[in-house]
Amino acid sequence: MVNENVNILIVDDEETIRNMFVDILQDRNYKVDTAINGQEAVEKIIEKAYDIAFLDVHMPIINGLETLKIIKKIAPRIKVIIMDSFPDSLTQEAEKEGALASIHKPFEIKTMLEIIDKALGINKEDIRENV
Amino acid sequence: MGENILVVDDDKLLLQTIKNLLEKEKYSVTAVDNSNKALELIKQNFYPLIILDVRMPDMDGMELLKRIRDIQENSHTSTIIVITGYADENVPIKAIKYGASDYIMKPFDITEFLYSVNKNMRIARLEMEKIKYIGEIANKNKELERALEELRKTKEKLEEYNCSLEQKVEERAKELNELQVQLFQSAKMAAIGQLGAGVAHELNNPLGGILGYAQFILEKFKKKDFKEEDIRACQKYIETIEKEAIRCKKIVENLLRFSRRPITFKKESANINNVVEDTISLIHHQLKIKNINVITNLQPNLPKVPLVINQIQQVLTNLILNAQQAMPNGGELKISTSKLLNSEKTPSNYIKIEVTDTGVGIPEENLPKIFDPFFTTKDKEKGTGLGLSIAYQIIQEHRGNIEVKSKVGEGSTFTILIPVEEE
Incomplete structure (x- = not known):
């Protein structure tokens, strides 16, 4: 799967984190959109078909866990990766609710890319099977 | 005769x-x-x-x-x-x-003779009585002098005891003062323990930016076709790193300033809104994590108030941490400041600070004990029961007042009144 065809949504209330994802991933030709909270994330998901979503677990109004549940209902195909600063109970619950994996801030570029590959790798298998 | x-x-x-x-x-x-x-x-x-x-x-x-x-x-x-x-x-x-x-x-003449004898005998008797009385007076005097001497000695001893007592009282007051300082500091450290986790989380965001961009820049430098636009891009990224590093510095400074042991408990004229905002900045990330929405309603242009800033921060931190614990599934925390004008209830002008949560509330039977030392409904790891009693003491020392209103299932409001310095 070519990077240009991968749509990634970054959901985090921290501007620096969003910008960092955009700069690094767009440099690699991924298509990146951002949302500052769960509500905006859901609005964007309704408009566009994303392959991967990075979700910060601690967000105001609707936290990452709630957003995850909604995403799994309205767009179950999206591979959701949970971000937090340290694994806590919310992270565990998220993985139970269907998050693919979690990464812990601060993370290296390497980690970001590996997890994207993991998410896409699973997709690749799906496609091969369907064919 | x-x-x-x-x-x-x-x-x-x-x-x-x-x-x-x-x-x-x-x-x-x-x-x-x-x-x-x-x-x-x-x-x-x-x-x-x-x-x-x-x-x-x-x-x-x-x-x-x-x-x-x-x-x-x-x-x-x-x-x-x-x-x-x-x-x-x-x-x-x-x-x-x-x-x-x-x-x-x-x-x-016999009559004359006898008359003279009797007359002089009367004189002699008077003389003897006089001597007797003088003797008695001398004795009484001696007794008095002895009593006075004893009194003087007793007075001396009392003064000695008084001196040494005063010394002991002074020493004890110093000890107590030192203990109180330690106690306040311990309570503050306990609060910092709770704040620390929130601050650590808060640091991970700017650190995420620093790490990510640093690695990104290094990647760029390794490119074979390093272009002009790459230089400009890297410059932008380095500026971001710098900004985030300064943000980390502020977060750490904030916590250290709060945790520092104060040299004196001197009051200084301060703007209560600044103190509230500084306290919130210390703790807001933690509240965000716990899904607590913070609303501030700070009246502008409030008069300055004499405060021991570090202590008032300690009080507010304690109230906010309590509110957080009362809302384990999230909720709303409202902090407001206002001026209370002279009225029949209050003899002078006051600053009012209210901290309201939508938490589990405090049962009515516990309300009168809430400021008692060591009274707590939390388990041992979560609370010592000292926070509110120390908060009460601190507000008393500011000649102010702290009260609580609460309803089980609805939440609690803590109200602090601090008198404005009379011009």
């Missing part, structure tokens, strides 16, 4: 006559016919009244008077009547100069 009279006269007949006369008057009489015998007797006995003839062969009358005075110098003095003849011109006056009390001239 019955006192002893000494009669001295070399005229034996006269001597006997006088003796009989006086004994009839119920006096007891010792009669001698020469001066030396008289002096011997006077040395050994006390005679309130002495009647002596001034013209005697063995001694001059004045000499005899002088000798009697010498003998009686430091003891009781007798009243002396001298018997003189008409012919003796200056004798009566001289005798009185030498210590005689009275004189009788020969030949004398």
Whole structure:
């Protein structure tokens, strides 16, 4: 799967984190959109078909866990990766609710890319099977 | 009555006559016919009244008077009547100069004689009484002086004890003060323990930016076709790194400033809104994590208030942490400041700070105990029960007041009033 065809949504209330994802991933030709909270994330998901979503677990109004549940209902195909600063109970619950994996801030570029590959790798298998 | 009279006269007949006369008057009489015998007797006995003839062969009358005075110098003095003849011109006056009390001239009338004796005996009695009273007064005086001396010694001892007591009280007050400082610091450290996790989380966001961009820049440098636009891009990324590093610095500074042990508890004029905002910045990330929405309603242009800023921060931190624990599934935390104007209820102007949560609330039976030391409904790891009692003490020391209103299932509101310094 070519990077240009991968749509990634970054959901985090921290501007620096969003910008960092955009700069690094767009440099690699991924298509990146951002949302500052769960509500905006859901609005964007309704408009566009994303392959991967990075979700910060601690967000105001609707936290990452709630957003995850909604995403799994309205767009179950999206591979959701949970971000937090340290694994806590919310992270565990998220993985139970269907998050693919979690990464812990601060993370290296390497980690970001590996997890994207993991998410896409699973997709690749799906496609091969369907064919 | 019955006192002893000494009669001295070399005229034996006269001597006997006088003796009989006086004994009839119920006096007891010792009669001698020469001066030396008289002096011997006077040395050994006390005679309130002495009647002596001034013209005697063995001694001059004045000499005899002088000798009697010498003998009686430091003891009781007798009243002396001298018997003189008409012919003796200056004798009566001289005798009185030498210590005689009275004189009788020969030949004398019996009535006159007795009258003189009785009169002088009265004088002698008065003299004896006087001496008795003087003796008693001297004794009483001695007693008084002894009592005064004891009193003085007691006073000295009391002053010593007082001094050492004052010293001990001062030492103890210093100890207590030091203990109080330690206690406040411990409570603050406990709060910081709870804040620390939130601060660590908060640091991970800027650190995420720093790490990611640093690695991104290094990647760029490794490119074979490093272009002009890459330089500009890297510059932008480095600026971001710098900004995030400064943000980390502020977060850490904030926490360290709060955790620092204060050198003094001096009050300084401060804007309460700044203190509230600084406190919130310390803790807002933690609240965000717990899904607590923070709403602030800070009245602008509030008058400055004398505060020990570090202590007020400690109070607010404690209230906010309590509110957080009352909302385990998230909720709303509202912090407002306002000015309370002079009214009948409050004698002077006050600043009002309200901290309201939508948490589990405090049961009515616990409300009166809420500020008691060691009262807590939390399990041991979550609370020592000191936070609110220390908060109460701190507000008291600011001459203010702290109250709570609460309803189970709805939430609680803590209200702090601090008086504005009178201009």
